[in-house]
Amino acid sequence: MLRDVPAIPTIVVTAAVGVMIALGVWQLGRAEWKDGLLERYSAAGSATEVRFPSAEQAEDLLYRRSRLDCERVLAIRATGARSRQGAQGWAHIASCQLVGGRQAEVSLGWTRTPEEVSWSGGEVQGILAPAGDMGARLVASEPPLPGLEPLPAPDPSDLPNNHLAYAGQWFFFALTALVIFVLAVRRRKAATQA
Numbered sequence: 001m002l003r004d005v006p007a008i009p010t011i012v013v014t015a016a017v018g019v020m021i022a023l024g025v026w027q028l029g030r031a032e033w034k035d036g037l038l039e040r041y042s043a044a045g046s047a048t049e050v051r052f053p054s055a056e057q058a059e060d061l062l063y064r065r066s067r068l069d070c071e072r073v074l075a076i077r078a079t080g081a082r083s084r085q086g087a088q089g090w091a092h093i094a095s096c097q098l099v100g101g102r103q104a105e106v107s108l109g110w111t112r113t114p115e116e117v118s119w120s121g122g123e124v125q126g127i128l129a130p131a132g133d134m135g136a137r138l139v140a141s142e143p144p145l146p147g148l149e150p151l152p153a154p155d156p157s158d159l160p161n162n163h164l165a166y167a168g169q170w171f172f173f174a175l176t177a178l179v180i181f182v183l184a185v186r187r188r189k190a191a192t193q194a
Contacts, residue, residue, distance in 0.1 A: 005185055006185075006188070009181070009184075010181075013177055013178070013181045016174075016177055017174045017177050017178055020170045020171070020173050020174035020177065021170070021171065021174050023170040024166075024167045024168075024169075024170035024171040024174070025167070027163045027164070027166040027167035027170060028163070028164070028167045030163040030166075031161065031163035031164045031167065034159075034161045034163055035161065038156050038157070038159060038161060041062055041063045041156035041159070042063075042156050042157075044061075044062065044063040044064045044156075048064075048065075049064070049065040049066060049067065050064050050065070050066050050128075051066065052066050052067065052068040052098070052104060052128075052136070052138065053066075053128070053135060053136055054102065054135065055133065055134055055135030055136075056135070057135070058128070058130075058131075058134075058135025058136035059135070061128055061136065062128050062129065062130055062136060062154075062156075063127060063128060063129070063154055063155075063156050064127070064128055065125070065126070065127055065128075065141075066125075066126065066127070066128050066136075066138060067123060067124060067125040067126070067138075068096070068098060068104055068106070068123070068124060068138055069098065069099060069121075069122065069123045069124075070094065070096035070097075070098070070104070070106060070121035070122060070123075070124060071096070071097050071098055071099050071121060072096065072097040072121060073094050073095070073096055073119055073120060073121045074094075074095040074096065074097055074103070075094070075095045076092055076093065076094045076095075076108070076116070076117060076118075076119060077092075077093055077095075078090040078091065078092050078093075078111075078114040078115075078116075078117075079091050079093060081110060081151060082110075082152065083110040083149050083150070083151065083152070084110070084149065084150045084151060084152045084153075085149075087110075087112070089110055089111055089112040089113070090110065090111050090112070090113065090114040091107055091108075091109070091110055091151055092107075092108045092109060092110070092111065092117050092145075092148060093105055093106065093107050093108065093137070094106045094108055094119055094121075096121060103134070104134065104136075104137065104138065105131055105134060105137035105138070106124050106126070106137065106138045106140060107126075107129070107137060107138065107139040107140060107151050108124075108140055108143055108144060108145060108148055109140060109143030109144075109145060109148025109149055109150060109151060110143075110148060110149045110150065110151050111147065111148060111149070117145060117147070117148065119144065119145050122144065124138060124140050124144050125140070125141050125142070126138045126139045126140040126141045127139050127141065127153050127154050128154070129154035130154075130159075139151055139153065139154050141153075
């Protein structure tokens, strides 16, 4: 019976299945970590206001109230977004230089059209939202410019938590590889016996 099982394909399939199972277990751990992170973010709205964080501090402070003083506006861009009421339009985002030279992004507000807005900076209050390499951006609670409407407050429930689904995929891939291998070995055995 054992001589019907090819050695090298068995080693390869066993190693691949082991890696897939390990990835599935890792994704289960990530799902647990993400659940804790989302719980913490959900509770952040009731926490006290924090100073605008550096990129390194941002993950621990997201979704909390903050403020910043935009010393100098470096640029303002418009990007597709929805208003607080759900209408489709444009978010106006300012790149600011803060006191001390750090940079930050401020989501100023929303308009129906992407026309250019002009803002000279100043103090803005809002909620910290994720911002890639910058760590966090401030979504203004009340637009600092006339003519802009508020953007929706950042919501941690918008963050995807697909780790459980990814774990299921890895376990399914491992099972599929085993089934295909067993069928291939049976077919090979049947072919040699015929």
